[in-house]
Amino acid sequence: MMGRSGWFPLVCGLLTAAALALVGSNVAVIAVRGLGSLPACLTQPEVRFALGLSVKSACISTALCFLLAAPTAYTLTHAAFPGRRAAEVVLELTMSLPYIVLGLSMLILFSSPAGKQLKELGFPVVFHQNGVILAQLVVNLPFAVRLCAAAFRGVDRKLECVAGLLGASPARRFFTVLLPLCKNALISAVILVWSRALGEFGATLMLVGVTRMKTETLPGSIYLAVSTNNLDAALASAFLLLVISALSLITANLLSRTGRQRSRYG
Amino acid sequence: MDKQPSQQVLRLENVTVRRGNFLLNQISFSVRAGEIVAILGRTGAGKTLLLETIAGFSRPEAGQVFCRGTDVHQTPLHRRNIGYLYQDFSLFPHMTAAANIGYGLKLRRLPREMIRARVEEMAGRFGICRILEQYPGTLSGGEQQRVALARALMLQTPLLLLDEPFSALDPVTREGLYRLLREVCGEFQCAVVLVTHDFREAAALSHRVGVLLEGSLRGIVPADSLFDAPWDEETRRFLGLEPVKKE
DSSP states (O other), rough: OOOOGGHHHHHHHHHHHHHHHHHHHHHHEEEEHHHHHHHHHTTSHHHHHHHHHHHHHHHHHHHHHHHHHHHHHHHHHOOOOTTTTHHHHHHHHHSSOOHHHHHHHHHHHHHHHHHHHHHHHTTOOOOOOOHHHHHHHHHHHHHHHHHHHHHTTSHHHHHHHHHTTTTTTHHIIIIIIIIHHHHHHHHHHHHHHHHHHHHHOOHHHHOOOOTTTOOOOOHHHHHHHHTOOOOHHHHHHHHHHHHHHHHHHHHHHHHHHHHHHTTTTT | OOOOGGGEEEEEEEEEEEEETTTEEEEEEEEEOOOOEEEETTTSSSSHHHHHHHSSSSSOOOEEEEEEEEEEEEEGGGSSSSEEEEOOOOOTTTSSSHHHHHHHHTTTTTTTHHHHHHHHHHHHHHHHHGGGTOGGGGGHHHHHHHHHHHHHHHOSSSEEEEEEETSSHHHHHEEEEEEHHHHHHHHTEEEEEEEEEHHHHHHHHEEEEEEETTTEEEEEEEETTTSSSSHHHHHHHHHTTOOOOOO
C-alpha cells in the first residue's frame, strides 16, 4: 500500500511521462514518416540544393560567429571597462528576442542607403544567399558569446596569472593556456552553434525570403513544401534536420564528457 | 634598516589595500637579493592578499610596490619578472612536467635543445627527472610541488613569492625542500617572500620573519630572534608567548 508521502514521486512520474510523450511523439513522427519519404526526396534537386545551402551557410556563419564570439567573450570576462554590463545586457536581450524581430531589423538595416551601397560594392544581402549567412550569424552570435564566456570562466584564473608572470603576453596566455584548457567546451560550442545555424528560419525568412533553388535552406524547404502541400518532401527535410541535430548533440555530449574526465586530473 | 641598499630587490612603501571589509594597512618592508623573508599570520590575516599585491594582481589604494626600483603596478604582467608559487601549485594541467618547467624559457624563444638541457638540469636538482613526461594530474603532491618550484625558479627571477607552498607536504619532503630552496635561492641570489602560518617553517627557512595580524604588519625580525623580540601583547599571544609582566 502506498504511504502518504508516495504521492509526490508518482505525480512527478506521470507528468514526466506526459512531457516525454508530448516531445517524443513529435520526434517519432519525423523519424518514422520522414525516413520513408527520404529516398525519393533525396533525388529531388530542390532538397539537395537546400541541404547544400544549409550546410555551406551554417559552416561559414559558424566560423564567422566564433571569430567574433571568442574575442568578445575574452573581453567580457577579462577586461574591466565602463559599459561592460550594458554590453552583456545587449547580448542577452538579443538572445531572448524572437528571431523574426532580428530578421526585421536586419531587413531595415540592409535596405537602407548603407545596405544598398554594400550591394553596389558587390555584397548583396537582402534576398541573397549572403543574407542567409548573416541572419544565422546575428542570431547565433550572442549564444556563441555566452558559450565561450562560460568556457573561459571555467578555467582557473590563477593559471593565466602564473603564465603571465612567466612572461606570457595576453595573446600568448590566450593561445597557450586559455584556449587549450577549454578546447573541448569550445568544440562542443561550435557543434551546437552549427546545429542551430542549420535550423535557423525566422530571421532568414525575414531577410532573404524563401526562393526555390536560390535562398532555400532545409527549414525553408519544409516551409515551401508544406505551402505547396508536398508533405513527403517536408518530412524528408525534417528527417535530415533531425539526424543532423541528433549527431551534433551526441558529438557535443561525448566531447564534454571527455573534458570532464580529463579535468579530474587537473 | 638594510645594510646594502644596492642589493635591495623588493620595497613596499606604506601599501594599503582594501578588499571588501578587509584592510591591509600601511605595509612597509624591503627584501634584499638572496634573502628569504617569511610573513607569519593566521588564516584571514591578509597574507595571500599581501603576496597578490606584491605580484601586482591587487592594486593598492595607497602606497607603492617596487621590484628592483620599478613600480610593479605600472609594469605589464608579463614584464614583471616575478616568480609566484601558489598553495595549490597551479601547474598547467594540459602540459607535461617538462613543458611546465620549460614554459617560461619557451616564451623567450630559446632553442629547443637548450630548453631541454636546462629543464633536465633543474629537474635533476629537484629529483624529478623520471616524471618529466608525466602530466600534473598523475603526480603526487610532493612531485607537483617540486615541478612548480622548478618552474618558478627556472627563469632565475630576482623575486620569488611563495604562498604557503609546503603546507600540504609530509615533514620529510618538507625538510628536503627547505634545504633545496635555500640552496637554489642563495645561488640565484633570489629574494623570497614566503607567507605561512607555520612558526617552525618560518624559523627554519627564512632569514627574517614578519608577523601579520588583521591586516597589520607588527614587525619584521631576524628568524633566530622570533620568540625573543619585543612584540606587542597580541603578537605575543599569536606566537604563544607569555604576556610581559608589568613592573
